[in-house]
Structures are given as C-alpha cells and as structure tokens.
Amino acid sequence: MVISNENNIDNNYQNILQGKLTNAFHMLSEQSFHFDRFANNANAIVNNVKFSADGINSLPTPFKCDTIVQRVFDIFILKLTPILPYKKEMSDSDFKKFQCVSITLKEYMTLCNIKSNKTRAIEQLRTALNVITHISVEFSDTHFIRKNKSESEYYFFRITDTVTRDKSTGTYSIIFNVNFLRYLSKTYIMPFDLQLFKINLKLHSHAYKLARRLLLHHNMNFSKSNANIISVKILLESTNIPTYEQVKSKGRQIKQLIIQPLELNMNYLKQINFLEWNYTTNIDYIYQKWIDSSIHFKILNYPSREKSTKSQ
Numbered sequence: 001m002v003i004s005n006e007n008n009i010d011n012n013y014q015n016i017l018q019g020k021l022t023n024a025f026h027m028l029s030e031q032s033f034h035f036d037r038f039a040n041n042a043n044a045i046v047n048n049v050k051f052s053a054d055g056i057n058s059l060p061t062p063f064k065c066d067t068i069v070q071r072v073f074d075i076f077i078l079k080l081t082p083i084l085p086y087k088k089e090m091s092d093s094d095f096k097k098f099q100c101v102s103i104t105l106k107e108y109m110t111l112c113n114i115k116s117n118k119t120r121a122i123e124q125l126r127t128a129l130n131v132i133t134h135i136s137v138e139f140s141d142t143h144f145i146r147k148n149k150s151e152s153e154y155y156f157f158r159i160t161d162t163v164t165r166d167k168s169t170g171t172y173s174i175i176f177n178v179n180f181l182r183y184l185s186k187t188y189i190m191p192f193d194l195q196l197f198k199i200n201l202k203l204h205s206h207a208y209k210l211a212r213r214l215l216l217h218h219n220m221n222f223s224k225s226n227a228n229i230i231s232v233k234i235l236l237e238s239t240n241i242p243t244y245e246q247v248k249s250k251g252r253q254i255k256q257l258i259i260q261p262l263e264l265n266m267n268y269l270k271q272i273n274f275l276e277w278n279y280t281t282n283i284d285y286i287y288q289k290w291i292d293s294s295i296h297f298k299i300l301n302y303p304s305r306e307k308s309t310k311s312q
Helices: 020-025 067-080 092-098 105-111 118-132 176-186 193-199 205-222 232-237 245-247 254-271
Strands: 013-020 032-035 041-046 049-054 100-104 135-146 147-160 162-166 171-176 186-193 228-229 275-279 294-299
Touching: 020 049, 020 067, 020 135, 032 092, 067 100, 067 118, 067 176, 067 193, 067 205, 092 176, 092 254, 100 118, 105 118, 105 171, 105 193, 118 162, 118 171, 147 176, 171 176, 171 205, 186 193, 186 205, 193 205, 205 228, 205 232, 205 254, 205 294, 228 232, 232 294, 245 254, 254 275
Parallel strands: none
Antiparallel strands: 013 186, 032 041, 041 049, 049 135, 100 171, 135 147, 162 171, 228 294, 275 294
C-alpha cells in the first residue's frame, strides 16, 4: 500500500501503524477482563489475542481499559509511526533507538481539545499510562514478507518497559518494549483522522470506536467492492454498546439501549463531517432484522492513495 505524502498526508490525516494486536486492543472494554484479586491480575481474550495485566492492586486507580486509554495509546502509536523503520530487519540495539516516545501535557490538551482543564488532562494521561504499562500480550500474527508469501509468528511480550513523567516539563513518555516495536514494524499503515482525538467521550461515548472501526474496514478493503459497506453486527462489536443478551436479561428496552446509541453516534460523526452514512436497505427496527442489516458509508476528505498487491 502506498499513501500520498507518507507521514503527513492529506487534510487532517496522518499515518498510524496498526495490526492484529492494536486492533484487538481497541475492542477491549471494562467487561472484557476477568479479574482475580487474589492473584492480583486481570486477563482478557479478544480476537485470539490474550491480554494480561499484573500488579493491578497497586494501581492508584482501578484498572479500566476504556476509550480514553485506547485514545492515549493511539496518540503514542501515531507519534511512533513516522520514526519507526517500516518492514526492516534490525537488531535489538537498533530498535532501542526508537523505544522512547513522548508527549507534553500541552500537546495532549491541544490534540484532545481539552482547553483549560489541566487537572483532567493530567488524570487521563496518568491513568492511561498506568494501565498500558501493566499489559502483556500473547498471540500469533501473519506477516506478508514478499509477494504471495507470508509467515506466522508467535509473540509474547509486555507492551512497555516503563512509563515516565517529567513534572518540570510536563512531559509523559512511554519506553516501548523492543519486541513490541519489532512486531509493530511488520504491521500495516492506516490513514487516521486527527479530528477524532477531539471527540468529547462523555457526550459521544461510542463515536471514537465507531470511527476507528470504519477507518480500519475501509483501509483493509480499499480495493474491494465492500470497502464502504459494513454490517451492523461487525460495527456494533467494536463499541461498548451492551449486547442483546445483556439488555434482554435485564428486561430493558432494546431500541433505546442498542439501536439509538449506534445511530446517535454515527449521526454525530456525520455532523463533524467525518462521514456520510445510510442503511443499505429500508430498516425494520425489530432487533433480529436490524442486526443483520448493513451500512453504506463514505469517509469524507479521505487521503488519495495508490493500490498495491497487499493491503490492510
């Protein structure tokens, strides 16, 4: 895949590395983890990626992998993407040159449109980094090494070696694990719209995850006929909207708790000119029929690009 203006692309888009691990990370929710307070750990499995977090009882705040944590993770990966050598075999000592990625509090507040609440921004960064630094992963992934040839690799590593905060400069840093960097350098490039960082996650709690899933779907299928069509079921799985089983078991109204949150957040993404969308057929709001429907979408201002033999 080739994208125009490789590291600073059209409009408000920049490239971000993404692969099986990062995609699964963004499907995590508070309900994903099984907590064992006696063993002092938490575990989750999403899309055949096992996430483990140890030492959680010592955290200053409860362990919670929410959308704020995922947004902070994206910001650091976005900053890492233009400097990490792409699909290049290197030694551990070479990878160590790219381990440290930093952001200032001011940068974070600007990116996320947190205009004056410095305390809230500090809390978000510190809490997110506390969560990220406790996570280890175990999974296998397939990498394309040349035309029509691929290989599968097994991975087991902690995402970070450590995280630091320099109070004097307001700088927050992640020291990424070398094995994570090695994995990430073999993944794929995806255009990412920076305006998504500015979404108010309290008012539009599912919009960030929806937008990211649509970008991923479009990027994975850009040369295919379904690049702009996604099933409601797949889109719903990328959010923290409760499942049919969760809602039904509590005797609650399905339309208000499942259908409307999806539509309201999609309409918000339309309002901020991120996309246009509609159902591919006339919709019957009986849940069993609605969940089997599909959505047609167009991501606005998407960067121009050329096709290649392999993409994702």
